[in-house]
Amino acid sequence: xxxxxxxxxxxxxxxxxxxxxxxxxxxxxxxxxxxxxxxxxxxxxxxxxxxxxxxxxxxxxxxxxxxxxxxxxxxxxxxxxxxxxxxxxxxxxxxxxxxxxxxxxxxxxxxxxxxxxxxxxxxxxxxxxxxxxxxxxxxxxxxxxxxxxxxxxxxxxxxxxxxxxxxxxxxxxxxxxxxxxxxxxxxxxxxxxxxxxxxxxxxxxxxxxxxxxxxxxxxxx
Numbered sequence: 292x293x294x295x296x297x298x299x300x301x302x303x304x305x306x307x308x309x310x311x312x313x314x315x316x317x318x319x320x321x322x323x324x325x326x327x328x329x330x331x332x333x334x335x336x337x338x339x340x341x342x343x344x345x346x347x348x349x350x351x352x353x354x355x356x357x358x359x360x361x362x363x364x365x366x367x368x369x370x371x372x373x374x375x376x377x378x379x380x381x382x383x384x385x386x387x388x389x390x391x392x393x394x395x396x397x398x399x400x401x402x403x404x405x406x407x408x409x410x411x412x413x414x415x416x417x418x419x420x421x422x423x424x425x426x427x428x429x430x431x432x433x434x435x436x437x438x439x440x441x442x443x444x445x446x447x448x449x450x451x452x453x454x455x456x457x458x459x460x461x462x463x464x465x466x467x468x469x470x471x472x473x474x475x476x477x478x479x480x481x482x483x484x485x486x487x488x489x490x491x492x493x494x495x496x497x498x499x500x501x502x503x504x505x506x507x508x509x510x511x512x
Contacts, residue, residue, distance in 0.1 A: 303484025306468075307477035316475050323365040323473065330366045337366065338375055345379025349433045349458075350387050360469030369466050377455075377462040384437045384454040391441025417444040421453065423501060428457035429494035460490055 309315055330337035341356075341363055348356040356376065363372040415427065424445065428436045433454075440450050464487050471479035 299488050300484065303481055306472070306484070307480040310472045310475055310480060311477045319361065319473070323362055326362045327366045330362075342375050342379040342382065345376050346383035346386065349380045349383025349437075350390075351434060357465060357468070360465055361473050364466060364469045364473055369470055372469070373462050373466045376466060377458055380433060380458040380462060381451070381455055384433055384458070385451065387434050387437025388441035388447065388450055391438040392444065392447075393441075415439050415443045415445065417446070419443070419445060421449055423498065424449065425453045425457060426494045426498040426501065428453045430491060430498050431495070433458065433461075461487065464490075 341359060344359060345356045356379070360372065360376070363375065367375070415424075424436070424440065427440075437450075437454070464483050467483045468480055471477070471483060
């Protein structure tokens with residue numbers, strides 16, 4: 292866990308250093324201006340494409356919508372970019388839940404890390420408390436909880452609520468990262484990245500702590 296946190300911090304620091312480069316920033320602005328003109332000609336298609344890409348990024352770990360966030364901020368501004376990103380992630384989370392709920396467990400194991408699936412699957416059941424599910428959603432990449440909660444048959448309305456709550460701070464922080472890159476504000480990138488790390492690993496620590504505090508039978512309920 293600590294190695295992963297340090298690696299993420301290093302990535303955010305490197306990202307801030309790249310953003311502070313005048314040459315990189317000028318090249319980025321040229322690209323963003325071109326994208327803005329395309330989006331202005333096709334506003335609905337641009338918004339729907341961004342939402343769809345965000346949804347796919349919430350389903351598969353190897354796809355990241357972060358690369359498009361600076362363009363979204365440049366084209367639509369921060370508030371609308373946050374909303375579109377949040378909607379896309381919720382849609383992707385619903386899709387992962389449906390895959391876990393209606394397809395074979397073997398498909399879920401194939402789509403997620405096998406060790407992660409086997410290590411968590413026994414902890415998550417249909418009647419798992421909402422607070423524990425919310426921590427689970429905050430602690431892990433969005434695709435993992437959706438697949439496993441769907442596989443466990445956890446009630447969809449409660450899952451949707453936990454998903455919406457958990458994805459909101461990440462959507463806000465991700466857009467702030469994109470805005471920091473567009474505006475060459477390295478401090479914003481580092482601080483926002485640190486907040487993301489604290490949210491994720493704070494939730495992970497709290498989740499493990501709750502599981503340890505409960506008896507094995509209660510932890511499975």
